[in-house]
Amino acid sequence: MSRLPDVITDWFSTRGWTIHPHQQEMLDRAGEPATLLIAPTGGGKTMAGFLPTLADLATGDHQGLHTLYVSPLKALAADIKRNLRTPVDDIGLPIRIDDRTGDTPASRKRRQRADPPHILLTTPESLALLTSYEDAPRMFAGLKRVVLDEIHALADSKRGDQLMLALTRLQAICPDMRRVGLSATVDDPAAIAQYLARHPDPCDIVLADPGPAPDIRMLNTDAAPPWAGGGAAHAIPAVLEQIKAHRTTLIFHNTRAQAEIFFRNLWLANEDGLPIGIHHGSLDRVQRDRVEAAMVRGDLRAVVCTGSLDLGIDWGDVDLVIQIGAPKNVKRLVQRIGRANHRYNAPSKALLVPANRFEVVECRAALEAVEAGTLDGSPRSPGPRDVLCQHILIRACAGPFAADDLFAEVTGAGAYASLTRAEFDACLDFCATGGYALRVYDQWQRLLQRPDGLWQLRDPRAARRIRMNIGTIQDADLLKVRLKRSRGGKPLGEIEEAFAATLTPGDTFLIGGQVVRYESLREMTVEVSRNASKTPKVAVFSGTKFATSTQLSTRILDILQRDSWPDLPPHTANWLALQRQVSEMPRRGQLLLESFPFRGREYLCVYGFAGRNAMQTLGLLLTKRMEELSLDPLGFVATDYATLIWGLSPVDDPAPLFDPDKLRAGLDGWLADNAVMKRSFRAVANIAGLIERNTPGQRKNGRQATFSSDILYDTLRKYDPDHLLLDITRQEALGGLVDFGRIEEMLARTKGRTTLNRLTRISPLAAPLLLEVGKVPVKGAAQEKLLQRETEDLMRSAGLAELTPPQEPDL
Structure with missing residues (x-):
């Protein structure tokens, strides 16, 4: 058994701590090539990952960089830096710790490269940038360990693919480098272990005691949830009562826009003046830092937030997590729950707040999944080739390379283990020439092969442009928002360019929980003034739009098939019972369709339970087929569980x-x-380096980038339809954007077993979808009253009015 140095064990003793078994096990396995630790939130994962480093640095005289820590979030790197400084300073260890993200000043970045700290905390993008410099071998020469925090979040994204490619470069520089992965929520440990290790090296898995089960339930509210919508305004009074009853509450939302709406409503109802903050990725960094600092000090009673606080922030005073809206994904819910009572062997406490009637069922399914200890996940896809193209360009920035050596490095990353040499050579050729149709243009002639066979940049000055465009995050086109002053006012955050284009002077919108008035657009900056209006427009932040996971959808279908629903509130149980009387319940092995007339139109409802993207795509495809069959469709609307189509002819x-x-x-x-397809191509072209968003002295706005990518897309389709980037684009579009794979899964699951119920009136399950049709901007009391009457009329038509008092849709 490995022992900690006395100075560290003494420090543990002074605090009344003893080393946990999984921390000792990580210390014992410090010499293994790769180790994955799965431990509950608050179980000391970070300390377990760093104990071998602290032990090594406390007893040795290591020069230069010893340990690299990589996390998905800037805030997490800053938090870990604060937490690491405590033992290092208390013990008096001669260890230098620094962080490096996009927010780090350039002067500090230069110092880090010239004289690296012992421990560097960074993000995937910053690490990729560091590997692009000629002096990377010198900076990383003594690297012993890499700690990847929240590895499950990295494994699900292109950011993770880029990170693993960067690690193959570091492994080539430091063959004895050890890899450590940390996570609390892993659905398939063996798959993540394979992802972490250098192929074909083994990876040890350490499973910590999972600790006590979380205390999680649905929040009881006096008002029933509305039939449609996602704002959960009905729950504001109950949420305020929970905030008053706890020290610190995190209130999670699935989108930034919903967080802004909820924060505004919560603030207007906050008659006691409780200190409440808001935190999401579109807010200005200064404002985010201020909220984080206030949380650390214990100054805030609650923070309304999004995925920006999902991961690993160690705020021990958080004793309650509230999830607004259905979680869509059990793994994400467990991660968020873990923010509460972030201490070893302390049960996390969480409340779920369904935003509408159907989400009550989804929340119940999520609760049962957490209780059963089952997490959802999807099989890993092969490594994306647009990320590989960017990696090849990054490698060229660092100096000449041999194609054979780089291919051997790349296939050491688990996601790229099955990459063929032909696929690699196609990516290399694209980086060198731009491909068949573009090789006549100098701007895409970026690499050349020397007489000795090595590849290098054709023009060394291109390295600067490549470095300026490193990264895989493809945010919507965002514009800075500032208060209008003569010399540039206080920055507030960012809004989507498409949303800004709809604004005229005098329009109001929400950002950072405050209402501002649009004044002008000046040099890619939205200038605003403060406004006291209580009925603003809402900024349509890009954010992450989650689809309900396949595993959670299956649980929902199982719940719907039960004989009764004693675990559901009466309003929801009665709604489902009425559905069974009027039609029937969807089930796993069949595709349920309902058709019915309503107000001179014919409706078809398809219960596919394939997630919002897939159901949206299904609506597009079915209406196209209906046109071909002369069924005269007029439109459709989709949710995670169904697609509703209306037209002139019955099916x-x-x-x-x-x-x-x-x-x-x-x-x-x-x-x-x-x-x-054009949107997908634009993202692929940005990552692969065909389109540069950032160039020295200027940055393309969204319209300019779209215009240039559209021209390239049309050109390649016409003259080079087999171009590498078009092939990648097809795969991308079939995946996340249209999610056709889940439509195919739906068809395979139902195996042609389709049930069509012809009804004389709207079914209870279909009724909320008709309200989705009416989700348009509402201005003024008259329109609100008309919409309220529409809702009441619709509910009466569906036979739902007798279940609960009619309510206005929660828009």
């Missing part, structure tokens, strides 16, 4: 609509010249 035979081959052919035809 009597659904079989022709759901022919898999025809759906696939319709998808290919629809994608060929569609904005979805």
